[in-house]
Amino acid sequence: MAKRITPRSEDWARWYTDVVTQAKMADYSPVKGCMVIRPHGYALWENMQRVLDRMFKETGHENAYFPLFIPKSFLAKEAEHVEGFAKECAIVTHSRLKTVQADGRATIVPDPESALEEELVVRPTSETIIYAMFAKWVQSYRDLPILINQWANIVRWEMRTRLFLRTTEFLWQEGHTAHATHQEAEEEALRMLDVYASFAEEYMAVPVLKGVKTEKEKFAGALRTYCIEALMQDNKALQAGTSHDLGQNFARAFDLRFQDEAGDWTFAWNTSWGVSTRLVGAIVMAHGDDNGLVLPPRLAPIQAVVVPIWKGTDPVDRILAAAREARDRLARAGIAVRLDERDSLSPGFKFNEWEMLGVPLRIELGPRDLEQGSVTTVKRPNRSKAPVPLSGLEERVPQLLEEVQREMLEAARARRDAATFTVDSWDGFRERNESTGGFLLAHFCGSSECENSIQEETKATVRCLAFGQPEEAGRCVRCGGPSPRRVHFAKAY
Amino acid sequence: MAKRITPRSEDWARWYTDVVTQAKMADYSPVKGCMVIRPHGYALWENMQRVLDRMFKETGHENAYFPLFIPKSFLAKEAEHVEGFAKECAIVTHSRLKTVQADGRATIVPDPESALEEELVVRPTSETIIYAMFAKWVQSYRDLPILINQWANIVRWEMRTRLFLRTTEFLWQEGHTAHATHQEAEEEALRMLDVYASFAEEYMAVPVLKGVKTEKEKFAGALRTYCIEALMQDNKALQAGTSHDLGQNFARAFDLRFQDEAGDWTFAWNTSWGVSTRLVGAIVMAHGDDNGLVLPPRLAPIQAVVVPIWKGTDPVDRILAAAREARDRLARAGIAVRLDERDSLSPGFKFNEWEMLGVPLRIELGPRDLEQGSVTTVKRPNRSKAPVPLSGLEERVPQLLEEVQREMLEAARARRDAATFTVDSWDGFRERNESTGGFLLAHFCGSSECENSIQEETKATVRCLAFGQPEEAGRCVRCGGPSPRRVHFAKAY
Numbered sequence: 004m005a006k007r008i009t010p011r012s013e014d015w016a017r018w019y020t021d022v023v024t025q026a027k028m029a030d031y032s033p034v035k036g037c038m039v040i041r042p043h044g045y046a047l048w049e050n051m052q053r054v055l056d057r058m059f060k061e062t063g064h065e066n067a068y069f070p071l072f073i074p075k076s077f078l079a080k081e082a083e084h085v086e087g088f089a090k091e092c093a094i095v096t097h098s099r100l101k102t103v104q105a106d107g108r109a110t111i112v113p114d115p116e117s118a119l120e121e122e123l124v125v126r127p128t129s130e131t132i133i134y135a136m137f138a139k140w141v142q143s144y145r146d147l148p149i150l151i152n153q154w155a156n157i158v159r160w161e162m163r164t165r166l167f168l169r170t171t172e173f174l175w176q177e178g179h180t181a182h183a184t185h186q187e188a189e190e191e192a193l194r195m196l197d198v199y200a201s202f203a204e205e206y207m208a209v210p211v212l213k214g215v216k217t218e219k220e221k222f223a224g225a226l227r228t229y230c231i232e233a234l235m236q237d238n239k240a241l242q243a244g245t246s247h248d249l250g251q252n253f254a255r256a257f258d259l260r261f262q263d264e265a266g267d268w269t270f271a272w273n274t275s276w277g278v279s280t281r282l283v284g285a286i287v288m289a290h291g292d293d294n295g296l297v298l299p300p301r302l303a304p305i306q307a308v309v310v311p312i313w314k315g316t317d318p319v320d321r322i323l324a325a326a327r328e329a330r331d332r333l334a335r336a337g338i339a340v341r342l343d344e345r346d347s348l349s350p351g352f353k354f355n356e357w358e359m360l361g362v363p364l365r366i367e368l369g370p371r372d373l374e375q376g377s378v379t380t381v382k383r384p385n386r387s388k389a390p391v392p393l394s395g396l397e398e399r400v401p402q403l404l405e406e407v408q409r410e411m412l413e414a415a416r417a418r419r420d421a422a423t424f425t426v427d428s429w430d431g432f433r434e435r436n437e438s439t440g441g442f443l444l445a446h447f448c449g450s451s452e453c454e455n456s457i458q459e460e461t462k463a464t465v466r467c468l469a470f471g472q473p474e475e476a477g478r479c480v481r482c483g484g485p486s487p488r489r490v491h492f493a494k495a496y
Numbered sequence: 497m498a499k500r501i502t503p504r505s506e507d508w509a510r511w512y513t514d515v516v517t518q519a520k521m522a523d524y525s526p527v528k529g530c531m532v533i534r535p536h537g538y539a540l541w542e543n544m545q546r547v548l549d550r551m552f553k554e555t556g557h558e559n560a561y562f563p564l565f566i567p568k569s570f571l572a573k574e575a576e577h578v579e580g581f582a583k584e585c586a587i588v589t590h591s592r593l594k595t596v597q598a599d600g601r602a603t604i605v606p607d608p609e610s611a612l613e614e615e616l617v618v619r620p621t622s623e624t625i626i627y628a629m630f631a632k633w634v635q636s637y638r639d640l641p642i643l644i645n646q647w648a649n650i651v652r653w654e655m656r657t658r659l660f661l662r663t664t665e666f667l668w669q670e671g672h673t674a675h676a677t678h679q680e681a682e683e684e685a686l687r688m689l690d691v692y693a694s695f696a697e698e699y700m701a702v703p704v705l706k707g708v709k710t711e712k713e714k715f716a717g718a719l720r721t722y723c724i725e726a727l728m729q730d731n732k733a734l735q736a737g738t739s740h741d742l743g744q745n746f747a748r749a750f751d752l753r754f755q756d757e758a759g760d761w762t763f764a765w766n767t768s769w770g771v772s773t774r775l776v777g778a779i780v781m782a783h784g785d786d787n788g789l790v791l792p793p794r795l796a797p798i799q800a801v802v803v804p805i806w807k808g809t810d811p812v813d814r815i816l817a818a819a820r821e822a823r824d825r826l827a828r829a830g831i832a833v834r835l836d837e838r839d840s841l842s843p844g845f846k847f848n849e850w851e852m853l854g855v856p857l858r859i860e861l862g863p864r865d866l867e868q869g870s871v872t873t874v875k876r877p878n879r880s881k882a883p884v885p886l887s888g889l890e891e892r893v894p895q896l897l898e899e900v901q902r903e904m905l906e907a908a909r910a911r912r913d914a915a916t917f918t919v920d921s922w923d924g925f926r927e928r929n930e931s932t933g934g935f936l937l938a939h940f941c942g943s944s945e946c947e948n949s950i951q952e953e954t955k956a957t958v959r960c961l962a963f964g965q966p967e968e969a970g971r972c973v974r975c976g977g978p979s980p981r982r983v984h985f986a987k988a989y
Contacts, residue, residue, distance in 0.1 A: 032629065033570070034563040034616065039629050042558035042644070049559060065535035066542060070527040071618075071649055071665050072586070075593060077526070079604055089593040093565070094606045095618065096589045098653040100568060100582040111572055113587045113615055122606055123527065125564075125588065125618070136525065136532055151535070156564055156649065160591040172564050 008359075010293045015237045020166065022287055026296045026360050029166045036164045036171030040280065043360060044167075046304035048174065048280055052154065054206055054302070055176065055278070058198050064150040064178060069132050071156075072123035077131040080256040084130065087223025091160040093125040093171075125158040130224060130253050130275055133179045138259040141181060141271060147261060148191070149181040157279070167284035168241075168496050175279035181259060181271040185250070188272035192248045195276040196229045199244035207282065208299040208411035209233045209289045210419055211243055212442075212491060214467030219454050222275075226250030232466045232491065234419040235288040238440035240466045240493035243285055246276035284496075289415050290384070296361030297384050299411055300404035306339045307400060308357045309378075312350045312369035326368045329378065329396060336397040338404070358383060363407045364400065366391075382407050384414065425489070432480050436461045436494070443492040446477035448484035457481055463492040501852075503786045508730045513659065515780055519789045519853050522659045529657045529664030533773065536853060537660075539797035541667065541773055545647065547699055547795070548669065548771070551691050557643045557671060562625050564649075565616035570624040573749040577623065580716025584653040586618040586664075618651040623717060623746050623768055626672045631752040634674060634764060640754060641684070642674045650772070660777035661734075661989050668772035674752060674764040678743070681765035685741045688769040689722045692737035700775065701792040701904035702726045702782045703912055704736055705935075705984060707960030712947050715768075719743030725959045725984065727912040728781035731933035733959045733986035736778055739769035777989075782908050783877070789854030790877050792904055793897035799832045800893060801850045802871075805843045805862035819861045822871065822889060829890040831897070851876060856900045857893065859884075875900050877907065918982070925973050925985070929954045935986050939979035941972035950974055956985045 006025055009017040023029050028044030040048065056066070072095060078085045099117035102109050126132070137149055154176050164170050178195060182188040196213055203211045211231035221228035225247040233243045253259070254270040263269050290297040300306050311326035313319045323344065330342040341362075343353050350367070357365060365381040372378050377390045380403055391399045422441030426432045432445055443463065447453065457480075458464050468490050477486045499518055502510040516522050521537030533541065549559070565588060571578045592610035595602050619625070630642055647669050657663050671688060675681040689706055696704045704724035714721035718740040726736045746752070747763040756762050783790040793799050804819035806812045816837065823835040834855075836846050843860070850858060858874040865871050870883045873896055884892045915934030919925045925938055936956065940946065950973075951957050961983050970979045 030629065030632070032563050032625065034565050034567060034625070037563035037565060039563065040561040042560050045560050046558070065539070067535050067538050068533040068667065070525050070530035070532065071651065072527045072530060074527060075604055078593075085593075085604065089595075089604060092591065092593060093588045093616070094590040094593065095586045096606060097587040098585065100571075100578075100585060100587065100617070102582075111568055111578065111582060113589060123586070124593070132525065132527070136523065139523070158564065174561065 008293060008295060011236065018291075018293070019284075019288060022291050022295055023166045023284075028283065028287075028296070031166075034171075036161050038164075038166050038170050040174075043304065044283055047283055047286070047298065047302060050302045050304060051206070051282060052176075055198075055202060056154075058202060059152045059176075059178065062150075062194060062198060064152045064180075066154065067151050068153060068155070069129050069136065071126055073126050073129070073132050075122050075124055077135065078124055080131060081224045081253055083252075084224035088127040088159070092127050093158045093160060095119065095123040095125065126155070127157060127159045128275075128277075129153065129155070129177055130179070130249070130273075131257070134181075134253045134257040134259050134273060137179075137181050137271070138257050141259060141261050143262050144183050144264055147181055147183045147271065148187065150178075150191075151180065152176055152178045165284075167280055167287070169281075173280050175277050178274070178276040180274045181254070182274070183261065183263065183269075183271065185272050188250075188274050189248055192227075192229055192246045192274040192276065195274070196231065196244075196246040199231050199246065199276070199278060203231055203233065203243055204412060206299065206301045207286055207289070208408055208415060209243070209285060210412065210416040212467060212469045214469035214472075214491070216245075216467060217449075217451075217454060217465045219451055220465060222247045224249065224252050226252065230467050232493075233285055233289060234422055234442060234493070235285070235496070236291075236418065237288070238422045238493075240442065240491075240495040241281075241285050241288070242466070242495065243282060244276070244278040247274060249273040249275060290411055291361075292384075294355070295359035297411070298361035298363060300363040300408045303361065303363050304339060305341050305360070305362045306404055307333060307341075307364040307366055308362045309333075309340065309342045309366045309368060310350060310353050310357070311342075311344070312367055318370060318373075322368060322370065322373055325373055325393070329366065329368065329393065332396055333400055336401065338400055364403055366400070382410075384411055426480065427477075429480055432457075432463075432492070433461055436463050436492075440494055442466070444489040445480040445492055446486035446488075447490045447492075448479035448482055448486055450482070450484070453479055453481040453484075457492070462494050464495055466491045466493050466495060501786060501788060504729065511784075511786070512777075512781060515784050515788055516659045516777075521776065521780075521789070524659075529654050531657075531659050531663050533667075536797065537776055540776055540779070540791065540795060543795045543797060544699070544775060545669075548691075548695060549645075549647075551695060552645045552669075552671065555643075555687060555691060557645045557673075559647065560644050561646060561648070562622050562629065564619055566619050566622070566625050568615050568617055570628060571617055573624060574717045574746055576745075577717035581620040581652070585620050586651045586653060588612065588616040588618065619648070620650060620652045621768075621770075622646065622648070622670055623672070623742070623766075624750070627674075627746045627750040627752050627766060630672075630674050630764070631750050634752060634754050636755050637676050637757055640674055640676045640764065641680065643671075643684075644673065645669055645671045658777075660773055660780070662774075666773050668770050670768060670770040673767045674747070675767075676754065676756065676762075676764065678765050681743075681767050682741055685720075685722055685739045685767040685769065688767070689724065689737070689739040692739065692769070692771060693724050695771075696724055696726065696736055697905060699792065699794045700779055700782070701901060701908060702736070702778060703905065703909040705960055705962045707962035707965075707984070709738075709960060710942075710944075710947060710958045712944055713958060715740045717742065717745050719745065723960050726778055726782065727915055727935060727986070728778070728989070729784075729911065730781070731915045731986075733935065733984075733988040734774075734778050734781070735959070735988065736775060737769070737771040740767060742766040742768060783904055784854075785877075787848070788852030790904070791854035791856060793856040793901045796854065796856050797832060798834050798853070798855045799897055800826060800834075800857040800859055801855045802826075802833065802835045802859045802861060803843060803846050803850070804835075804837070805860055811863060811866075815861060815863065815866055818866055818886070822859065822861065822886065825889055826893055829894070831893055857896055859893070875903075877904055919973065920970075922973055925950075925956075926954055929956050929985075929987070933987055935959070935984045937982040938973040938985055939970035939981075940983045940985075941975055941977035941979050943975070943977070946972055946974040946977075950985070955987050957988055959984045959986050959988060
């Protein structure tokens with residue numbers, strides 16, 4: 004914990020890794036590409052899960068659980084889908100290990116006699132297995148809609164991994180629904196996109212663009228992919244959630260049909276939508292600073308920490324008693340509060356440590372505070388201090404936490420807006436992309452030729468065709484062809 | 497839902513499958529040995545998770561998440577451990593699928609070029625990977641204890657599977673702790689055994705024996721395995737949870753050492769403990785009847801259902817209004833309540849359906865009830881009816897639910913006690929085991945020779961050496977050798 008964090012300006016990637024590891028959110032594991040989510044990171048994910056789970060249930064969804072393994076023939080049934088996932092999947096081929104003698108010593112190897120008839124893929128996503136089950140459960144329009152969510156682990160074989168942002172195994176939720184009409188499915192996909200956007204802004208304090216992906220960027224097997232896109236402090240974009248209108252693609256592949264009111268058999272319409280532990284990385288990169296993590300109060304595992312301060316001659320007992328009382332009163336008021344009673348550490352050391360862990364509000368209680376019947380509160384993001392009378396603690400602390408929550412969203416929005424640029428020429432695009440990065444609002448003809456060449460030359464991709472982007476005829480920044488409105492480009496995670 | 501459930505007396509195994517599938521708790525999947533947990537089953541598991549998670553946190557544990565994959569060399573480091581799990585594990589050998597032409601058509605196969613340097617085992621349990629990480633985190637006695645829990649999916653390749661009771665993939669929690677002394681580890685293992693026993697009795701309404709496993713039955717790699725054992729209605733035992741004192745076995749294998757206060761390096765002491773979705777099956781088999789599921793109120797996803805009753809000429813509107821008001825009032829009082837407003841189905845059909853789903857309390861509201869300003873409550877387990885005045889609904893319904901909870905535990909305990917038999921001769925053992933089954937309290941010399949021959953001849957195993965079993969010198973039921981006290985034998989799931 005005492006190690007120095009690399010400043011953001013010096014090396015952004017190292018800053019990120021330093022914060023994630025030193026705040027004990029995650030650690031590298033001996034399994035290539037897989038991380039360990041440590042308690043301080045997992046507690047944040049649990050809080051995110053709890054809020055999202057409530058939002059899913061309020062919109063009518065139920066949780067269920069489907070197998071980890073997908074027979075390879077299932078993946079193959081939807082052509083684009085297998086194309087999208089075949090190159091990065093963990094494949095189970097055997098069911099037993101045996102000991103053999105090799106070079107005079109015993110080693111264990113997969114037992115050839117246990118080779119599976121059909122190899123199994125560890126789920127890279129669960130459309131195939133889930134819609135195969137829906138097909139078993141649905142006969143009539145009365146069985147629709149099916150509104151299901153699954154909390155699960157996912158494996159996609161990644162070559163270059165980064166803690167939380169891109170790992171071979173990650174945790175996520177995947178919603179899967181089936182509907183009688185395309186309109187209903189579209190409404191569902193957009194409803195869940197709104198849920199994600201609300202969650203990002205109201206809980207993560209991360210402002211997001213809502214929009215639709217280009218054909219090139221859409222999910223393998225989807226008709227249309229909606230997404231929310233955020234901007235990190237290094238001005239790179241991060242896709243924070245996706246919601247897919249799958250049309251009837253998977254219903255056709257898995258014979259998911261129903262009898263409509265007229266008695267005719269029709270394929271159902273599906274949606275799927277997901278967010279993952281990647282959002283933990285988004286919180287780190289959207290709010291963190293050179294002192295460590297900065298967590299939004301509505302999701303922080305520890306919202307406030309009471310740090311008593313005394314010196315040799317100070318009235319230790321009275322201060323500790325007052326600090327404990329403050330802790331107890333705040334806990335009773337529903338605040339996730341900790342008291343740091345450790346007597347071998349200086350206040351300054353403790354301040355640094357709790358700042359590193361991102362606790363939104365520090366409550367200092369020293370001899371002078373006690374004399375005045377108050378505490379000193381310090382907001383984590385900007386370190387602004389304010390005295391709060393002990394008598395008004397339960398009332399004022401929740402207000403301060405809500406202030407921090409609001410200020411974090413405002414600051415993130417201001418950063419994003421300051422890093423959103425209108426560019427009108429190819430030179431301007433490249434220069435801006437090189438110099439500062441950020442969202443580049445540019446005209447785009449929509450051709451995959453231009454999309455590909457822009458990506459090849461600048462690494463910037465179309466993040467989304469944002470909703471509400473005004474109609475404005477213009478010329479494609481790459482080829483000069485006609486464009487009906489600007490789209491958001493950016494380099495992305 | 498309209499299908500008949502096989503009566504228990506006719507075919508116990510089919511009764512179980514009928515209840516689990518017709519109550520839509522789980523379904524067979526196209527993946528061999530893997531099941532789908534449907535919303536009604538998953539909601540029960542979620543409630544169990546919520547209670548257990550609170551109990552774990554109250555005893556000082558934090559949640560974390562470790563990789564799904566375990567390098568095969570890790571499994572091999574603890575000799576008994578690999579011996580115990582090598583024969584039933586899913587092995588990942590490749591990371592990519594490719595399309596090949598075979599017999600004139602395209603098929604996808606694992607790409608030989610993607611063969612892994614070291615094969616990975618899908619975790620059958622996580623001691624190895626977790627203690628390898630602990631070794632990285634622990635230097636000093638000040639870093640101990642580590643008290644961690646993980647909610648995860650587990651894979652053990654099972655040949656003969658049964659929904660919830662034995663499946664290739666299942667969900668569970670696994671606690672893993674590290675301590676500075678053996679005594680602390682023992683206390684932890686016993687503390688968590690107590691947590692499991694309290695959970696089983698107070699929430700699942702399933703009485704359990706607490707005890708220790710024989711050497712033969714202990715966990716592969718443990719010093720000692722503690723367990724809770726329950727008896728199902730077919731008089732077979734079910735191991736409902738285990739807590740292991742791992743000694744220093746894994747600490748030695750993974751070099752998990754710390755510097756003690758004197759500055760000496762010592763191996764840490766570990767415990768692990770787990771319960772799984774198997775407990776869902778235990779609830780089904782401990783309480784279910786020929787009408788379906790019977791759920792304990794403290795865990796039931798739906799605790800009470802309001803069924804309005806009307807006929808052609810009855811005052812439908814008034815009854816529906818009263819039923820909705822009852823539903824709203826109970827929901828505000830914190831009861832998980834549903835109102836069955838469906839107008840195309842008869843009350844009798846609805847009764848059957850909610851009984852099948854195991855809802856602990858039915859609340860009927862018909863014209864005569866309304867006239868008298870009351871409802872008729874019906875307890876699921878014994879169908880006992882009682883009128884409850886509408887004015888006292890919020891007060892009386894929670895009491896009735898607690899009555900059902902208590903009555904279920906009492907009934908289960910009475911069944912278990914009636915099926916616990918003292919046997920003193922080998923003939924008596926075999927006859928009792930054949931005729932009724934149940935717990936057989938018999939003297940046992942402790943030799944693995946007797947233990948094995950008893951199992952071979954009768955399929956009964958030592959379920960546990962129960963705590964509190966009185967000292968009572970006797971002669972082994974098998975060989976006549978000396979025995980200090982009786983142990984519990986039974987055939988088991």
